[in-house]
Amino acid sequence: MSTQYGFSFSKDKCTQCFGCEVACKNWRDGELGVRWRRVYKIWAGRYPDVKLASASVSCMHCTDPVCVKACPVQAIQKREDGIVVGDSNKCIGCKACEKECPFGAPQFGATGKMQKCDMCMNEVDLAKESPPCVETCPTKALQLAKLETKEKQVIEREIQKLIDATLRTG
């Protein structure tokens, strides 16, 4: 497995418009209260030297997904092409994945079963097309790519750094 699908995100282009988040909901009939894709407002520093950055994060489809290891019933799989998918038939709703995931990806809606971004793999032919969240981004801050494992790890680390403080403080 030399390359795998992944999202790339450029914080220097994101206007924090939330287009991607709503596109995901609208195209995938998102349940109210559930956010497969999330746009974060990220603060750093102190007034007046304060910084504001943005991040658009769904499931990162991690190179080494901790959710897969955390799941006691093997309901989450990483596919050859890199996509990490959950199986709601197997999921027992224990939320072990949610606890471990550094990106806040697993979501639990009305059914109590894990749900998250599946890269629109059934809606879109990823070899040629992009999912709606990428498609709608006005500034192309969010993109989908085939990435080398190393490249993907860099992105994972960067996003984690970016959203870490925000996720911890809510």
Next chain:
Amino acid sequence: MSSDKKEHQLVLNRRTFLKAAGLGIAGVAVGKFPFESFTLDEAMAAAAKAGETAIPTICAMCGPAANCGVYAFTKNGRFTKVAGMKESPVNAGGICPKGQAAPQWVYSPERLKYPLKRVGKKGEGKFQQITWNEAIAIIADTLKRQKEKYGPESLGMLSPARRTYSEYLNRFLIAHGSPNYGHSGICAMQLSFGFHYTVGDWPRAVDYANSDLVLIWGKQPIYSAPAQDGARAYINAKARGAKLIAIKPSMEPDVGLADLWVPIRPGTDAALALAMLHVVVNENLIDKPFVEQWCYGYDQLKEHVQKYPPAWAEKITGIPLNRIVEIARLFATTKRAGIDLGNGVEHVPSSNDAIRAVAILIAITGHLDRPGGNIFGAASKMPRPKSVNMQERYTQAWVDKLVFPEFPKAFQPFAEGTSSAYYGLFNSVLTEKPYPIRAIIAPGSQALVSNRGGKRVVEALKKLDFYVVADVARTADMPYADIVIPLATPYEIDHPFEVRGNWIMARNKVIEPLADYKSIFEFFCDLGVKMGYGADFWGGSMTASMNDQLKPLGMTIDELRKQPTGIKYEMIPKKYETYETVFNRKSPRISKAPFLPQGKVAIYNTSFKEAGYTPLPEWREPPESITGTPELTKKYPLILSDYHTSNVYTASWQRNVPYLREIEPYPALHIHPDTASERGIKNGDWIRVESPHGWMKVKAELYPGIRPDTVMMLHGWWQGCKELGFEDFPLLDGGANVNIMYSVDAQKAFDPVVTAMSSQTLVQVSKA
């Protein structure tokens, strides 16, 4: 003339669309993907696969200029989804959350269902269902009766944020004989006015593509239309390495992307601009040849600005003296630099002087219509469609009848026609001076929550003889309406065509109207005919209207519609330094006198002087402020102001759209964490915000990027969201309507020339 495609069936397949619109990504490294343009041909190639259909049309979720091209998808006649149209030069394929959430707006339980007639007391909200024709007849009868008894000027119209239909409102007024087109006095026209009467045009566009430095001042360049060219220009300028300096009280995502944030106290922009002029003039950082050849009154300015040294401005603006000097020098000495001046300066009683001072600063430093500076608009080869407005009918007697001129009578009509300030219309109802407005039509406008002084607006609505609300969904003012007209959304109609820059496109119908709706355009056509103004309303036919407008382009609406993604005209290459032409431009006043009497930049403004206003820009404090009313700061220590634009809502609308409401569920006051902790306030707490004029109950959002002496929130909160279980907020005290918090003192709260209304006051904040 070039069009993207000749003639196509308008039905695309959604899957194919995505496919064609997709990226060629395989094997490409991060950040280097080429962007393939979506072409209609590619999409059409395999359009056979059934299931869903895609209709090219134009987004309708924001405004002014809600002109993003979209593909609207339907399944079994139901509007389901939206995607951006790559062919549209406006949005180039992107779409913001509002555009994405359009289906929920269309199917909202808040949609009005049928025309209504009031049966209870005003404000009670008791209505009886009537037919469209009955509603038109009642309105026509009332307006005819009032016209006979009180004169046609007794009718006022509340314009919404500029829409394509704004021109139809004016047309109706002109046909009827009233000059009283109500304009909010807080949006775009104030900037346009100040610039036109100082430099002959509104060089609103900064030449971002060539700029080395842009001051983003009182402006949100990316929120009001995040999918449009303005946001892309901003991002691209940053990528190119242009220096971006943001001057505003709080840090929004655009400021996050800037190089420097200059947190200024709300409402003090004129003071900053005057101090920058002081620096530029005293350090002789001007473009001398330009000033000598093209400016009038520089010597008077030189003397005048001595009153406004940076040390003086520091106290007022809260910006350190050194910073003021630094940005003034940097701007003056950077050759390719511009000022992107926004709406913030239109919400202050010193509005016209702030705008003039900035226009002068741009001019004397040599940044007017030069590469990278503030440029006079680029034109395309598109012949201008015929105007719907009938401005040629204006006379001086007409102007003299204005009930509360938005701009002084000597400067009427201005760009949109003759206009009265919104607030003035309501005030006339209460004071009956100079005469009372008897009827108001409010199409897509809800003054109670979008205009300052909500309490007085309620009083006026109770007293007003006849109030017509025309909208797609329930509005805050609706309980006071005598007649309510339910309108079709733009997704349920096939008109009008829309023009933006060099692009023109016919709107296509996405779904059949969900109820017995007609459009706002048809409303005015029907009413025009019923009033006996049929000759001015194309006999009631929108097709005839559009064909009439399209004559200069040599086509009919049917012909335009055959271009599924519209027509893009070639741009005329931009010429710089077009001073000779622009400085001699005629104004739209009755006299048609030029904007600039000397054919030069009006630093010393003789037109204003003759009309009794100050010839040079001056400083006026907001009605309540830290430096203007220090005696109030003990009880009310913090400055309150509000945001005009949001990434998820348009003005006071769309809180009822669940996917948008989820992003911003509560009215949130941005408060610095230190300011909050001094008051024992934590993030998400319900708080009480109290000014000398009213109080609100909203949530606290601890916001590191705001001046600690300032709190701000988004305006326009009132509506609930049924799907998410949110109730309406109270409209006045105890609610979240920030408009009630401000002074509406006739002497202090308005700009004396352009009637801009103050949105600054002092408040105290405590846990609710």
